[in-house]
Amino acid sequence: MKRFWTLLLLLLLAAPVSAQDTTPAEDEEEQENPFADFEELIEDAELTEGFFNTYQKEDKLYLSIPEDMLGNDFLMEYEIARGIGARGLFGGTMLGIFEMDLMALERHGEKVFLMKRPYAFHATGDERATAALDLTFGSSVVESAEIEATSPEGELILDVTGWFVSDLSGISQRVRSVASTTRGKPGSASFDASRSYLESVRGFPDNLNIRAKLTFKPGEPVGMPSVPDGRYIPVSIHYTMARLPERPMEIRYGDERVGNFWTVHKDFAQEDSTFFRRYVNRWRLERGERAGDKWRPVEPITYYIDPNVPDEYRGGFKAGVEAWNRAFEAAGWVDAIRALDLPEGADPEDIRYATLRWNVSDRPGYGAIGPSMVDPRTGEILDADILFEANMFAGLRNTWRNMVSPLTAAQAFEMALGVGEFEASETEVPGTELPGFAAAMEAQGVLAGAVLTARGEMGANDPLPEDFFNQFVKWVTMHEVGHSLGLQHNFRSSSSTPLDKLHDDEWAEENGVFSSVMEYPTVNLNARGSDNGYYYNPGVGSYDRWAISFSYTQDQERANEIAREVADKRHMFGNEARGPGALDPSINTYDLSDDPLAWGARRTELIRGLLEDLPEHILTDNTRYADLTSAYQALMNEYARGVAPAVKYIGGQYLNRDHPGDPDGRAPFVNVPESEQADALRLIVDRVFAADALTLDEEFLQQMGSNRWTHWGSTTSFNGRLDFPYHEQVLGLQNSMLGQLLHPWRLARIRDGEMKFGADEMVTIPELMLELTDAIWSELTDGGSISINAMRRDLQRAYIDQMTRLVVNPADRTPADARSVARMRLTELRSRITNVGDRAGDDYTQAHLAESTARIEKALEAGLEAEGS
Numbered sequence: 001m002k003r004f005w006t007l008l009l010l011l012l013l014a015a016p017v018s019a020q021d022t023t024p025a026e027d028e029e030e031q032e033n034p035f036a037d038f039e040e041l042i043e044d045a046e047l048t049e050g051f052f053n054t055y056q057k058e059d060k061l062y063l064s065i066p067e068d069m070l071g072n073d074f075l076m077e078y079e080i081a082r083g084i085g086a087r088g089l090f091g092g093t094m095l096g097i098f099e100m101d102l103m104a105l106e107r108h109g110e111k112v113f114l115m116k117r118p119y120a121f122h123a124t125g126d127e128r129a130t131a132a133l134d135l136t137f138g139s140s141v142v143e144s145a146e147i148e149a150t151s152p153e154g155e156l157i158l159d160v161t162g163w164f165v166s167d168l169s170g171i172s173q174r175v176r177s178v179a180s181t182t183r184g185k186p187g188s189a190s191f192d193a194s195r196s197y198l199e200s201v202r203g204f205p206d207n208l209n210i211r212a213k214l215t216f217k218p219g220e221p222v223g224m225p226s227v228p229d230g231r232y233i234p235v236s237i238h239y240t241m242a243r244l245p246e247r248p249m250e251i252r253y254g255d256e257r258v259g260n261f262w263t264v265h266k267d268f269a270q271e272d273s274t275f276f277r278r279y280v281n282r283w284r285l286e287r288g289e290r291a292g293d294k295w296r297p298v299e300p301i302t303y304y305i306d307p308n309v310p311d312e313y314r315g316g317f318k319a320g321v322e323a324w325n326r327a328f329e330a331a332g333w334v335d336a337i338r339a340l341d342l343p344e345g346a347d348p349e350d351i352r353y354a355t356l357r358w359n360v361s362d363r364p365g366y367g368a369i370g371p372s373m374v375d376p377r378t379g380e381i382l383d384a385d386i387l388f389e390a391n392m393f394a395g396l397r398n399t400w401r402n403m404v405s406p407l408t409a410a411q412a413f414e415m416a417l418g419v420g421e422f423e424a425s426e427t428e429v430p431g432t433e434l435p436g437f438a439a440a441m442e443a444q445g446v447l448a449g450a451v452l453t454a455r456g457e458m459g460a461n462d463p464l465p466e467d468f469f470n471q472f473v474k475w476v477t478m479h480e481v482g483h484s485l486g487l488q489h490n491f492r493s494s495s496s497t498p499l500d501k502l503h504d505d506e507w508a509e510e511n512g513v514f515s516s517v518m519e520y521p522t523v524n525l526n527a528r529g530s531d532n533g534y535y536y537n538p539g540v541g542s543y544d545r546w547a548i549s550f551s552y553t554q555d556q557e558r559a560n561e562i563a564r565e566v567a568d569k570r571h572m573f574g575n576e577a578r579g580p581g582a583l584d585p586s587i588n589t590y591d592l593s594d595d596p597l598a599w600g601a602r603r604t605e606l607i608r609g610l611l612e613d614l615p616e617h618i619l620t621d622n623t624r625y626a627d628l629t630s631a632y633q634a635l636m637n638e639y640a641r642g643v644a645p646a647v648k649y650i651g652g653q654y655l656n657r658d659h660p661g662d663p664d665g666r667a668p669f670v671n672v673p674e675s676e677q678a679d680a681l682r683l684i685v686d687r688v689f690a691a692d693a694l695t696l697d698e699e700f701l702q703q704m705g706s707n708r709w710t711h712w713g714s715t716t717s718f719n720g721r722l723d724f725p726y727h728e729q730v731l732g733l734q735n736s737m738l739g740q741l742l743h744p745w746r747l748a749r750i751r752d753g754e755m756k757f758g759a760d761e762m763v764t765i766p767e768l769m770l771e772l773t774d775a776i777w778s779e780l781t782d783g784g785s786i787s788i789n790a791m792r793r794d795l796q797r798a799y800i801d802q803m804t805r806l807v808v809n810p811a812d813r814t815p816a817d818a819r820s821v822a823r824m825r826l827t828e829l830r831s832r833i834t835n836v837g838d839r840a841g842d843d844y845t846q847a848h849l850a851e852s853t854a855r856i857e858k859a860l861e862a863g864l865e866a867e868g869s
Contacts, residue, residue: 034110038149041157050203051243055157061198061210063160064151065105065112073117073244076101077373077383078169079349081199081211081236085226085361087178089235092348092357092387093369095169097432098281099263099376103241104139107147112158114143119265119376122277126269133268143168164212165196169237172216178233179218188219195232207242207351225712226362238349242382245284249380254278255563257657258550259488259518259573261372263379279379281372281486282551291334295554300335303384303481304342306357313388316470317356320477323539324485327548336552354384354484356477360391362713367392367438370480384484388476392438396445396472397463407439410732412637415440416589416644417740418578434489434578437520440590440641441476444523446634448535450610451525453617460617468535475536478517482544486551490516492574493543495586499593502526503533512541513592515570520577520589522641527606542570566657567664569594574655580745584655585648585672585680589641596645597680603642604687607635611696615703625705629724632704640733643687647740649680650763651750671757678763685775688737691792694730701726727794735798741768742802744814751815765818769825772799780832785841793848800826800855807863823863830856 045057051074053064077100083089102117118137123129143166145158172191179187195215202209213236221230228234254262260282266275288298303321305314321339328336339356342348348355351373372384407415414420415436448468452458458465493516501507503526514521517537526532540548550562565571574587585596593599611632618628652672658665687693704724707716718725740746753762763771774781776799779788788796806814806822833853840846 035147035149035157038151038157041149048201048203048208051206051208051241052203053155054201054203054208056198056201059161059197060159061161061164061201062148063145063158065156065158067154067156070105070107070112070156073102073104075240075242075244075375075382076103077240077242077351078171079238079240079385080171081238081349083235084178084224084233086224086363086365088174088365089178090359090361090365090387090389091236092359092385093366094371094373094385095171095174095237096373097371098261098374100242100373100382102376107156110147111144112147112156113141114163115139116142122265122267123269124267129268161198164210164237164239165193165198165214167191167214169239171214171235171237175216175218175233175235178224179216179220179222181220189216189233191215192217192232199236202347202350204350204352207240209347209350210239210241211349212237212239224362240349240351242351244377245375245380245382249284249375249378251378252280252282252551252556252559254280255550255560257563257566257573257659258547259490259575260547260551261483261486261488263374263376280551281374281379281381283381283485285333285336285552287554294329294332294334296334297336301337301485302354303337303339303386303484304346304348304353304355305339306342306348306355309356309358309388313358313393313473316473317388317477320474321356321481323474323478324481324544324548327540327545328552330545331549331552332554333552348385351383354386356386356388359387359389361389363391365389365391365438366433367441368476368480369432370483371432372484372486379486381484381486386477386480386484388480389438392441393473395438395442397469398445407436407443407637408633408729408732409636409640410729410736412436412440412443413640413644413733413736416641417580417647418582418589419580419740419743420736434520434589440520440637441472443634443637446631447607447610447638448523448525450614450617450631450635451528451606454610454613455528460620461623471534471536471538474538475517478537478540479519482516482518482540485548487518487544487547489520489575490518490543490573491520491577491589492572492584492587493519493541494521494588494592495594495596496542496569496572497593499595499598502593502599503531505533508534509538510542511570512537512539512544515541515572516543516547517541518544522590522592522603522638524592525606527602528609543573546571547573564659564662566659567662567666573657576655580740580743583648583651583653583749585645585652585676586654588645588648591641591645597649597676597683600642600645601683601687604639607639607642610635611700615700619703624708625703626707629704629706633729636729636733639687643684643737646680646683647737649677650741650768651746651753652677653749653753671753671761674761674763681763681768681771684737684741685771688734689772689775689795691778694733695791696726727791730791731794731798734795735802738772738798738802741772742806742818744811744818747818748813748815751817765815765821766824769803769821773825773829777829777832780836784839786836786839786845787841788845788848790844793844796848796852800852800859804855804859807859819863823860826856826860830860 042055045055048054055062078095080089080091080093082091102119104115104117106113106115117139121133121137123133143163145160147156148159149157172189175189176186179189181187192215197213199211199213216233218233223230254260260280262278263281265277267277268275283301285297287295289296305317309317318339321337324337346353348357366389368388370386372381374381445464449464453460494514496515497513502524513524513534514537517540523535524533550559553559574584576582577587577589588596591599614631615628618631649672654670656666656668706722707714710716747765750762750765776795779786803822803826806819810819830853833849840849
C-alpha cells in the first residue's frame, strides 16, 4: 500500500514537468534573452563609432559596451562648453583641475553601474596592505542604467541619456553661486530636466565626446544681462570619456625645492610614515632621433590655436608657446614644443587637442587661465585648454577708457597681500589665476599709458604702443603655457634680478626681467628721462630653464642633482606671497628686483610725479572728466601695490627651501635685518601716514568726474555717491595698512623673532607702535596753534580704533605683550593731547581732540575691566 501511494505521488509531480517540456521554443528564447530586440531598438538610430559606440535615436542616447570593457578603468573629463560669461561660468573652462576622474563600468545583475575609482591609494607589491586597502576604500556609484538590449557581438546597450542630461559633472555647485542672493553664501538652483537635452555626440578611437545643454532653475530669478531669462540659467557641459594610456608614463618624483604641480598618492607599502608619493605633472616626451647632444621627441608637445583667436594675437600666442623651447633645450630636447593652427573640423574641447582659445565675458573674470588634466596614475598631462579673456586685453590696451568699476586702493593693497576680503584660502584652485589678476593687468596698462603720455611717446587717448602690447601678449601666453606644462606660480623670481639690471636688455634676454614667467610682475617702467628696458620678460627666464630641466630631463638621478641647485640666485622660487602668514619680503605679487623696498620707493615716487600733471594729460579736448577719476584710481591701485612689500619687512624672515648639504645652502628662515625693517617702516610712514602722503590739490579734486552712462553694465556712482568719496578712499588704504602692521600674527612673529634672533635684530613691538603714534599724531609736536585737517582726523580716529581693539578686545593669537604696549601708547597719547591745552586752531580740531581724549579714557577703563574678567 505504501508503494502505491508513492507511485501515485510521483505521477502527479510528473504532470507539470511534462507540461513544461511542451513549452514552445520561442518562449525559451524569450526567457534566455529578457532584453529588447537589438535591431528593433536601434532602427533608424544614428551610429557614432569610437572609443565607445553610441546610437542616437530621437532624444535618447544608447551606449554600447563591449564585454571586455566591463571592469576596465577609463578616464572622464568635464568642461563648460558654453556658460554665461560671469561668476565662474565661463565657456571653455575645465571643471576639474589636474587629475581626471578614473572611472569603470561594472555589471551587476541586469544593470550596469558607472563607478568612480579611489585612485590615490596604493600598496605596491604588498599583498597584506592591498587587502587592507580593499577593506577600507571603495568605488563610488555615480550612475546606473538598465541593460536595454545586447548586440549580436554581445555588447551591452544602455540608455545613458540621463547620465549626461543631468548634474553628473557637479556643475550645480557653481550654478548655486550664480543664484546666490547673499554674498559668500550659495543660493538655490535645481536641475530642470524638462528644459535640458543632448546637443552633440562625437566618437574617436580613444575618446568619446558628448555635449549637453542643461538648464537650472534658481530659487529667485537672477538679474544678469548675460542670462536672457533670469528664471532659467543655461549652461552646456562637454563630457569626455577617454582611454587610459596603454603604457603608463615613467614617473618623475617631485621635490619641494622646485615649483611643480604634483599628483599625490599614498602608498601604504612604503616605510615613510606619511605614505605620500608625489609625482610631477608633465607631458610625455620620449626620445626620437639624436640632434647633437640633445634629442628630438617622438611626439612634440603641441598646442593648437583656435580659429576664434583674433589675427592680431595669433603671432604673439605662437611666440609665447615656442619660447619654451629654450627651457626644453636645457633639459636635453630640441623642438620639444610647438604651436599650430587647430585643424579644420577639430573640436577644441576634444582631449586630443591642447588649445589656446579666445573668450569674452560680461565683465573681466579671470584674465587668462592655463589648467591641465592628468592621468591620475602617473601625473602625465593629457590635455590643456588655455583661455584668454578679451576684456583684459582691451582694458589693458585702452588704458583708463575701459576701466569699469575699478578697485579701490585698499582692495588693491589687500589683493597684493592676499588678506581681508581677498585672503588666500584653501578654496583657491592651484593652476588658476588669483583674484584680481585681470584688474591688476588693466591698472598696469593705465600706469604704462600715463608714463608714456608724460614722456610724449603716445597721445593721451591713444592705445598703448604695439611694442608694449606685444610684449604683454607674449608674456601672458608664456605664463599660461607654463601652468599647462606643470609649473606653479613663482612670486619670488623677481628677486633674481638686481635693481640696477631692470633696464639692461642684455641681462633680460639671458635671465629675464624676472627669472620666471610664472611670476606676477608689474610692468617694468623707468623714471622720466631714462631709457626703458623690456616691459615684460622677452622669453623664459633662468628659473624656468631650471624647473623644466628638473621636470623633463630623462634621468631621475639627474633630476635629483638639479633640485639641489636651489640656492643659485638665478633659481629663486617661492609662492607663499598671500595671507597674513606670508612673511618673506622677497616673495610678492606685482613687484620687481632683488630690492623690493628700493623698487617700491621708486615706483611710488614715479606715481606721485605722474599725479602732479595727470589732469593736463588726461583731460584733452572732448574727453570725459570720468577718465581722470578712472586714471587716478588705477594709479592709486599701483601705488598701493608698490608700498605693499614693505609690510612684510616688519618682523619678516626670508623663507628658503634648501636641504642640508645643498651647495651654498641657506637656513630655512633668515631674519630680515633690523636696519631693513626700520627702512621699511619709514617708507610706509612717508608714503601712507605722513601728513602730505596722499593729498591732492583742490583743482585736481574739482575735475574728478563720474560716469554718466546710465544703462546696464554701467555704474554712475561710487558705492551710492555721485561725487568721488576722496576721504573714504584714502582712509581705506591707511586703515588697511594699519591693520596689517598690527595684525596678531605679525606682532607674534616680532616677539618670536626677539627670542630667535635677538631683540636688537628686530623692530620691536614698542618701537613699531611708537613710530606709528609719532607719525599719525605728528601735529601734536608742532608749536603754536594746531589745526588738524579732515584727512588726518580720520586717520587718527582709525589709529585709536585699532589700538583700542588691541586693549579691549584683542583678536585670537594676539600676544599679551602687544596688549600691554598698546595700553602704554594710548596712555602716552592721552598725555600728549592734554599737553596741547587750548592750542587748537579751529573748532574741528578742538572737538576732535576732546573726543579723542574721551575715547582713549573709555578704552583704558574698558581694558582694565576686560583684564579683570
